[in-house]
Amino acid sequence: MTIEAEGTITYQSFGLGVWALTANDTTYELFEPPAELQQEGLAIKVTGNIRDDIMTVAMIGPVLEVQNFEILSS
Amino acid sequence: MKKWLLLLLFFAGFSWAIANFQGLSAQGQYDSIIFDFKESLSSAEIERKVESLSTQFQTDLTYNSQFSLSDHVFIAKGDEQLLKAIQNSGIKEFTEFVEPNYTYQALFSPNDPDFDKQWNLKSINMEAAWQASRGRGTTVAVIDTGIAPVADLKRTRLVPGYDFVNDRANATDDHGHGTHVAGTIAQSTNNNFGVAGIAYEAQLMPLKVLGRSGSGTVSDIAESIRFAADNGADVINMSLGGGGESQLMREAIEYAHQKGVVIVAAAGNAARSAVEFPARYPHVIGVSALDSEGQKAPYSNYGAGVDISAPGGSLRGNDRLGGILQNTINPRDGSSIFAAFQGTSMASPHVAGVAALIRSIGVQSPDQVEQVLKQSAVAVKDDAANYFGTGKLDASRAVRLAAQKSFGFNGFMGWLRNGFFLGPRFWFDARAVQWGHKLLMLATAAIIAWLFRLPWNWSMGWGLILGSTGLFILRCFHLVDLPHWPLRVLGSSLPELGGAISGANALNPLTANVLIALGLIVLLLSHPQLKWFALGGSAGITACLAVSALVAPQVVWFGSTAVAQGFLGINALLCLALFYLASKSASRSA
Known part of the structure; x- marks a missing residue:
């Protein structure tokens, strides 16, 4: 399933830590995010796939595999 | 000779099991001695005696508390050797008793230096639980990022696993999460190191x-999982x-559950x-997380699917004390860190660990283990949103409840199966028999015999048993690699024989009918002793057919239909009529 989302990058302390996208109503766990997105507080707009076939240690929300992104502000 | 050998083996196995059960009491240790002086002595006499004893044995007798002088109780530092010397010194003349001042160490406290930081283990009363079980004889599969051989897992036993990510036998950890989780379950403990x-x-x-x-x-x-x-x-x-x-x-979960595996997962x-x-799947125990104050951790899921809650910790800012501390690896360089x-x-591995303790005590089926976990959890009032499931995990209450549950037949069989008595070649499956139905059949047979005022003797008793249920407990036994049918046949009543031979659970109409009872009566009614067996057998067959007709009318060829019910019912009535006629005839000739 492909989605578009807009929100802020956060780093959450589960296990050894995980990168997340906090959008308006949902927190997405970013699946192997590119290095440019690994920066707390970054506002971004992304297009990506929701990976329903994947389970993780963080369990903070749907797993989002980023395909395209646009940095709105850092 | 064989009998004696089996009996000997039985007692050896039993003694071994008893000897290995650590029990709930601590062993007595002491480093001081109590003196209780006789009530008849005056305070001045006691003080003189205390002084002389202190000099003679070079130890200081002191008051135990402010009440000690009036109670005439004193204590002195000393070990077993000193106690014996004092007791042999003629002190009996002026004391009620001199005895060890046992230190009541009710709890086992491990010597791992950072155990004090593990608020999580204290909050589930781990120290008391360790008195009863440490999980020996069980295996816990950790489905995760793998397990790295860190220092504080050195004494923990690992069995072969598998790395499904890289398709290889060595399932080591390159992330750190799995090793941490494994630590909560079975970190090497009481090893003077770590946690x-x-x-x-x-x-x-x-x-x-x-x-990664x-x-x-x-x-x-x-x-x-498979x-x-x-x-x-x-x-x-x-x-x-x-x-x-x-x-x-x-x-996969259904498969593992059917194979008797307890499955625990994070909420x-x-x-x-x-x-x-x-x-969220059925048969999986869902675990929500608690913080160090016993509240729901802010991040934890709750509501539908939470079965129980356990410590998951909560890290506020840089305060690491609220987290769960274990040994793992630093994924950057693979080095060992706490x-x-x-x-x-x-939270989940806390429940998995306690499930292993419960299994180790002898509670076998996954549903029963789940029941023990839930029943022993400390319930939380007013939990409308289901933050806590049935309550907060309590290891001490869980092992106590498990010990109670396993004290019966299942626990005893669990001991035997886990011990070397018959080893892994022996299997007992209580689910092979519908105990309620069998007991109802036995009771019905006994009531029929009692209503017709038949005499109680061994022949009658065997007839009642073999006619109604047979030695049904034998059906629960399996000897690995040997066929089960002999035990199945021996464990069957006369009407069940046809089904037992063919391996079906349903009754076979060839044996589940009045003819077997008729045969017994025709052949044995004239024999002075065996006629009671024939009568008991007929009463038993009546009970078996009647109870089957009412509660489980399963007949080969007829299925579980009204036809099957009718067939069994009619045969039960015919059997009862036959029994009635035969009992009158037997009573006349008796």
């Missing part, structure tokens, strides 16, 4: 399904979640109502 784990005498089975990023596919996880079930795991821990519902995974960390998969993590990932 403690819950079921530290259990074996761990490392199953790597999550890669901490994620993995549903197909690998489902495969690993691997665990096929390779002797007693408990599975899954500190992972997410994704959608999967038929593959549901079937998830999205702070939302309803747990993640796999905690790290405090938070998450329902940390």
Whole structure:
């Protein structure tokens, strides 16, 4: 399933830590995010796939595999 | 000779089991001695005696408390040797008794130096639970990122697992999560190093399904569940979640549950109502997380699917004390570190560890283990949103309840099966028999015999048993690699014989009818002793057919239909009529 989302990058302390996208109503766990997105507080707009076939240690929300992104502000 | 040998083996096995049960009491230790002086002595006499004893044995007799002088009680530093010397010194003349001042160390406290930082283990009363079980004889599969051989797992036993990510036998950890989770379950404990784990005498089975990023596919996880079930795991821990519902995974969980594996999974960390998969599947114990104050951790999922809650910790800012501390690896260089993590990932292994303790005590079926966990949990009032499931995990209450439950027949058989008495070649499956039906049949047969005022003797008793239920307990026994049919036949009543020989659970109309009773009566009614067997047998067959007709009318060729019910009912009535006529005739001739 492909989605578009807009929100802020956060780093959450589960296990050894995980990168997340906090959008308006949902927190997405970013699946192997590119290095440019690994920066707390970054506002971004992304297009990506929701990976329903994947389970993780963080369990903070749907797993989002980023395909395209646009940095709105850092 | 054989009988004696079996009896000897039985007692050896029994004694071994008893000897290995650590019990709930601590061993007596003391480093001081109590003196209780006779009531008849004056205070001045006592003071003089105290002075002379102190000089003679070079130890200071002191008051135990402010009440001691009036109670005439004193204590002195001393060991066993000194106690014996004092007792042999003629002190009996002026004391009621002199005895060891036992230190009541009710709890086992491990010597791991950082055990004090493990608030989580204290909050589930681990010290009291360790008195009864440390998980020996059980295997816990850790389906996670693998397990690295860190220093504080050195004494923990690992059994072969598998790395489903890289398709290789060595399931080591390149992430750190799995090693941490494994530590909570079975960190090497009382080893003067690091921290403690819950079921530290259990074996761990490392199953790597999550890669370096901490994620993995549903197909690998489902495969690993089957691997665990096929390779002797007693408990599975899954500190992972997410994704959608999967038929593959549901079937794998069903398979493991049927093979007797207890399955525990984390509720998830999205702070939302309803747990993640796999905690959401049936037969999976879903665990929500508590912080160090026993409140729901802010991140923990709750609501539907939460069965129980356990410490998961909560890290506020830089305060690591609120987390769960275990030994793991630093994923950057693989070095061994002690790290405090938070998450329902940390809560789940607490429950898995305690499940291993329960299994070790002798509670076998996964449903019963779940029941013990839930019943022994400390219930939380006014939990409308289901933050806590049935309550907060309590290891001490769980092992006590498990000991009560396993004290009966199942626990005894558990002892035998786990011991060397008949070893792994012996299997007892209580579910092979519908106990309620069997007891009802026996009771009905006895009532019929009693109503017709038949005499009680051995022939009658055997007739009643073999006619109604047979030696049904034998059906529960399996000897591995040997055919089961002889035990099945020996464990069957006369009407059940046809079904037992063919291996069906249903009654076979060839034997489940009035003809067997008729045959017994025709052949044996004239014999002075065996006629009671024939009568008891007829009463038993009546009971078997009648109870089957009413509660479980399963007949080969007829199925569970009204026809089957009618067939059994008519034969039961015919049997009863036959029994009535024969009993009158027998009573006349008696």
